[in-house]
Amino acid sequence: MKTTIEQLNSFIRSAEGENLEFKQAKMQFDSEKLTRYCVALANEGGGKLILGVTDYPPRRVVGTSAFTNIDKTKSQLLDRLHLRIDMEEVWHSDGRVVVVHVPSRRIGRPIEYRGAYWMRSGEALVPMTPDKLHQIFAEAESDFSAQICDKANFDDLDAHAIEIFRKKWVSRTGNNHIEKLSAKQLLEDAELIIDSSITYAALILFGTRKALGRHIAQAEVIFEYRSTETSLPFQQRKEYREGFFLYYDDLWNTINLRNDLYQYQDGLFMISIPSFNEAVIREAILNAVSHRDYRFAGSVFIKQYPLKIEFISPGGFPPGITQENILWKQYPRNRRIAEAFAKCGLVERSGQGANRMFEQCARESKIPPDFSWTDDYQVFLTLNGKVQDPHFLRFLEKIGRERQVSFDSTDFIILDLINREQKLPQWAKDRALALVKSSAIERVARKYILSRKFYEFTDKKGVYTRKRGLDRETNKQLLLKHIRANEKAGSRFRELREVLPSLTRDQVQKLLAEMKIQKMIIVVGKTSAASWYPPGSGKRKNV
Known part of the structure; x- marks a missing residue:
């Protein structure tokens, strides 16, 4: 190593x-x-x-x-x-x-x-x-969803929910043999029934309302809508205490009822972007059901507002998952449920769900999924519906076409962070260098900005100039102006760094060295005791 x-x-x-x-x-x-x-x-x-x-x-x-x-x-x-x-x-x-x-x-x-x-x-x-x-x-405890519920029997499962699961499984695999299986054999093959015993996963996915109330009442999703964030009473509330496959589509349809469209002009066309992207919302619902801790008594809450939606599920992140590594690390808390979702194509076994959520938010110029309110007892996800910059995606598509470069999930996330002037995490540094080579971004001192083409594309050349900063000769003139203004006392290096705070120590030193060679300034003293003066100040320069 x-x-x-x-x-x-x-x-x-x-x-x-x-x-x-x-x-x-x-x-x-x-x-x-x-x-x-x-x-x-x-x-x-x-x-x-x-x-x-x-x-x-x-x-x-x-x-x-x-x-x-x-x-x-x-x-x-x-x-x-x-x-x-x-x-x-x-x-x-x-x-x-x-x-x-x-x-x-x-x-x-x-x-x-x-x-x-x-x-x-x-x-x-x-x-x-x-x-x-x-x-x-x-962490070492066994998968709760794979455990047997001793008091449950096959009659506790809803036949319609099982058929929805069957159709999705056939649709994903193209295996028509699945259509011929009995309901019991189907769930046996999916390992949701073990030796004729019902797992908690089977109850959570297919259970009747009565069965869930009797065996696992916490397997409930509660939806609430409020017209303002300050409103205490809700305008609508739905309680889903039944098998997941019985309410999954209805829950999305309920959210979509108040899903406003943001419209912007793109040449001759009017483009519409919904506040809440269906794929992102469905992924958040799947995560809340498959990763929550069913040993906690609470329900999953989904709280919708006009421009944001919150998902609160009992239990913190699964072992080993943090806000920092959620993009690339996976650990399904309820593996049996996650495997059932994978069989019918609702999630990928590769664990790219979080990536897709972050990528889609970046593609639609929305604030990334926010987990900042998560603690050891709940996962708190906030999805913001407001479109920040509708020209952003058009620029990425333009760069991709011109350079024949395709962007992956990580690229979209990095570009979004740069567009919003956020600090890049350590994992993004190497990939950022590749984006510089593709002309999507530029490096200015210690920071990255979107390339000149983006600001030309959006007719914001002045913003580019401001973000790019001053050119080399202008920087020298700023340093010279400060040195002349302090001709008598001299200018220490610390002061000169304050004149150009966006530049590194080495960059300022190189500018001063060039100015000395060009006889624009003289330096008296060495190392930390050095001071800079304009020529003709009467000070004796270093030999």
């Missing part, structure tokens, strides 16, 4: 979080503390501890003398934790750096050391809370 200088620099620029921990450790680092940090990182899903880098941003390499015998330290960690932890030395120009690669704990198995299951809390290491431990132990 070799870390390059480029990767190390990328880590240093990243925000410290669940997967990264930096310690200065210039002279030494306590081996007990190292062990506890490894435990904490493993308990949080794995990560890296980097020694020889300052703790706080802006971070820089200071070098470390800790753990000069890497192999011995690795052996000690293996003896203490029975976890294979890799360590390596990276020789940076500013000193030796030690990178500790910590793997994740096993599913449902937190790691204990010296009587505690360690986790990080800010700058401190603390024992895990009971709630966090319970969440980890719950």
Whole structure:
């Protein structure tokens, strides 16, 4: 596991979080503390501890003398934790750096050391809370939806719901043999009935209202509509306590009744975009049913407003899923339900549901799905229906046609973030470079902007100039203006960086070096004591 200088620099620029921990450790680092940090990182899903880098941003390499015998330290960690932890030395120009690669704990198995299951809390290491431990132990529990409901029988299932499932399964596979199966055999083949016993998945998908009330009343979806966000009473409420296949279409139709259209002109044509995209809404419903925690007593709530809709389902994210990795990581909490959905084509086994939601929102220039209100006890998804910039998709299609480039889900998400001037997450950095090559975006200092073509396409050339920033010669004139205004006292480097805050330290230094060669300025002093003056100021320049 070799870390390059480029990767190390990328880590240093990243925000410290669940997967990264930096310690200065210039002279030494306590081996007990190292062990506890490894435990904490493993308990949080794995990560890296980097020694020889300052703790706080802006971070820089200071070098470390800790753990000069890497192999011995690795052996000690293996003896203490029975976890294979890799360590390596990276020789940076500013000193030796030690990178500790910590793997994740096993599913449902937190790691204990010296009587505690360690986790990080800010700058401190603390024992895990009971709630966090319970969440980890719950990962190893069996699929609830595959469990048998002992008191249920086949008469608790609705025949019409089963036939809907059958038709969808035949439609997806083209296997006409499925049409000839008895209802019981059909569900046996789908593993929704096991040895003539009814699973909870079968009840959730096909159960009658009476059966759900008797066996699993929490398998209920409640829909409410309010005309304003401040309205306490609802204008409509529907309670769906029956098998999923009995209400899935009706629930969408109910939402679609108040699905306003946003219209905009595209040349000679009028384009309409609904506030709530059907594919996105249906995906959110499927997720709420298949990923909720049925051990919690609450119902799933869907709350619709004119310009947004909220999905609140009991239980936090499934184990290992976070807001940060939801785009590419999957863990079906109720696998038997998810497999039934996959059989009839409602979801993909590849787990691309979240990707499709984010991509479609980006395609329609809507704010991405928002999970920020999610906690350990509920998943809270907000979908916003307002179209932000209808010209955005037209530009992407134009670039794709001209360059013969197709954009995938990740590209749409990155482009949307740049269009809304949001910071790119670490996972997006490499892909952003490819988008620069395709002329979809441009890099300006430390940030990305949409390319000149977008602003020409939307007749907003002035906005492009503002976002692109000043050209090189104009930047020099700004620096010179400040230096002349402070001719007597001189200008320190810190002040000159404030003149051009969007440029990096190196970029400002290069401009000053060019200006010195061009005899536009002189410099007196060296390093941090240096000051810049205009020529003819009477100051003696460095030789």
